[in-house]
Amino acid sequence: EDQVTQSPEALRLQEGESSSLNCSYTVSGLRGLFWYRQDPGKGPEFLFTLYSAGEEKEKERLKATLTKKESFLHITAPKPEDSATYLCAVQRLDGYSGGGADGLTFGKGTHLIIQP
């Protein structure tokens, strides 16, 4: 069974204070690892897809990295508008994930608060 564990559950930072969110995963074969951002009362918003160990992707103050066991979402000099819940999800290589052939298995998320 695929498993995704995110840590910490919650993180409070000062504006400009860089940090990293962790996503540990267990999957028999990884097709892709996805990062989403979710604001209160809204649907998840796609950020990145990573496909193989060593891959990195960047978008503004965010940088996602991937190893064979985990992914990190690095936040550099965050601003209050970066406050959100960040979700990590995996999709299995053979298409089977958590009971659905093409579905994603999500972690519970990291609730990030950036204080001005």
Added chain:
Amino acid sequence: DAGITQSPRYKITETGRQVTLMCHQTWSHSYMFWYRQDLGHGLRLIYYSAAADITDKGEVPDGYVVSRSKTENFPLTLESATRSQTSVYFCASSESRRGTDTQYFGPGTRLTVL
């Protein structure tokens, strides 16, 4: 560009009633998905569809029914709602399984079963 929409956004119903949540996408994506999001569980897949008239179960399908007669619509029906189905429901779509696998999510429907 409307993208993916869900209706209603909020729904309150009673135990035993039938409820249908609607999902519509304007991208002509082949794949569509239904997830539920609960505190302490994260997002879990209920059902998905690879194309019109092709549907399959996800992780938590019990108590739900789906259909897909048109590519752009993917309604989710709770045939006899129970309190345990109180949740936030998200619809998602993706272009293809082997191409761009990114799933794009709708705004959600918050369902309360009394």
